[in-house]
Every structure is written in C-alpha cells, then in structure tokens.
Amino acid sequence: MKTAIIYSSKHGTTRKVAEEIANLFSTDEVTLIKAGQPEEPDLGSYDKIIIGGSIHAGTISKALRKFLKSNRNLLLQKQLGLFLCCMFEEEAEEQMHRAFPEDIRSHAKTCHWVGGEFLFEEMNFIEKTMTRKITGVTESVSKLKHDKINQLVQELS
Numbered sequence: 001m002k003t004a005i006i007y008s009s010k011h012g013t014t015r016k017v018a019e020e021i022a023n024l025f026s027t028d029e030v031t032l033i034k035a036g037q038p039e040e041p042d043l044g045s046y047d048k049i050i051i052g053g054s055i056h057a058g059t060i061s062k063a064l065r066k067f068l069k070s071n072r073n074l075l076l077q078k079q080l081g082l083f084l085c086c087m088f089e090e091e092a093e094e095q096m097h098r099a100f101p102e103d104i105r106s107h108a109k110t111c112h113w114v115g116g117e118f119l120f121e122e123m124n125f126i127e128k129t130m131t132r133k134i135t136g137v138t139e140s141v142s143k144l145k146h147d148k149i150n151q152l153v154q155e156l157s
C-alpha cells in the first residue's frame with residue numbers, strides 16, 4: 001500500500017506528527033509531502049492520503065487551503081485521513097470544521113484533533129507576545145495526543 005502524508009507546519013509540530021504517523025505504518029510505503037511546494041505532487045498512485053494542518057489565528061495555512069481546493073476530486077476518491085494540530089481544546093471541533101470542507105470530512109475514514117504545542121524557540125517576537133497575552137503561557141509546552149495519533153493509524157490500516 002502506498003500512503004502520502006501531506007502537511008503544513010509553521011513551527012514544526014504538524015511535521016512532527018506526520019513523521020510519527022509515518023513511523024507507525026509498518027507495512028505501507030509512506031511519503032511525506034509539504035503542502036505548497038512549487039512542484040505539485042502526483043497523488044494518483046497513492047492508495048491512502050493523510051492530510052495534516054495546524055491552526056494559527058483561527059485558520060489553517062493558505063498552502064493547505066489551496067491544496068484542498070485544487071485536489072478535491074482526487075481526495076474524494078481515496079482512502080482519506082485528516083488530522084489537525086491546535087491548542088484551544090474548546091475550539092478544536094469548530095476549527096476542524098472550518099479547516100476541512102464538509103465533503104472532504106464526510107468522505108474521510110478518520111479525522112482527529114491531535115493536540116498541539118507552543119514552541120517559543122520557533123516563534124517570532126509578535127507570536128511570542130500574542131501567545132503570552134492570549135493564553136498566559138510563557139514557556140514551551142507540548143500537549144500532543146499520542147492516543148489519537150495511534151487511533152488514526154489504526155483506523156486507516
């Protein structure tokens with residue numbers, strides 16, 4: 001089975017989750033693809049496609065939005081998994097709904113919020129100031145949900 005994981009990551013957390021997922025697929029041939037690269041990947045040959053994004057100021061990246069839009073028809077024909085990294089638990093479901101269009105969510109075999117991280121060493125000055133002000137968090141913290149990551153892999157295996 002060939003699996004592609006398409007991700008978009010600002011500070012590295014979504015990439016880290018994508019790598020964890022890739023390592024959990026022991027039998028599949030897995031390729032990690034960063035959304036928004038100048039060369040569009042040819043996804044036709046993959047059996048399963050997993051898409052991961054993160055929320056910054058309420059939305060996923062422009063690159064991932066563009067990817068979802070331009071590959072919609074192909075995605076609706078594949079075994080599909082979705083995951084989202086973000087930190088505000090009470091907003092996770094709504095953000096998931098906004099991140100992935102309804103038809104893509106309904107078609108997906110699995111769809112999980114997998115937590116997130118605040119990585120101060122990766123943030124610029126404005127991001128650090130905003131994060132401290134809005135959340136009161138002042139140092140890096142990881143709240144990844146490894147049980148959900150495992151579940152996603154099981155549901156697609």
Ligand SMILES: Cc1cc2nc3c(=O)[nH]c(=O)nc-3n(C[C@H](O)[C@H](O)[C@H](O)COP(=O)(O)O)c2cc1C
Pocket residue numbers: 008009010011012013014015053054055056057058059085086087088089091092095115116117118119123127130131
């Ligand atoms: C400037 C900034 C804005 C953020 N905005 C949100 C938000 O609106 N909602 C949320 O749930 N998490 C928010 N987060 C948390 C991110 O989703 C979290 O840090 C995630 O792990 C980032 O993943 P990435 O490094 O792969 O982009 C924000 C983080 C930063 C630094």
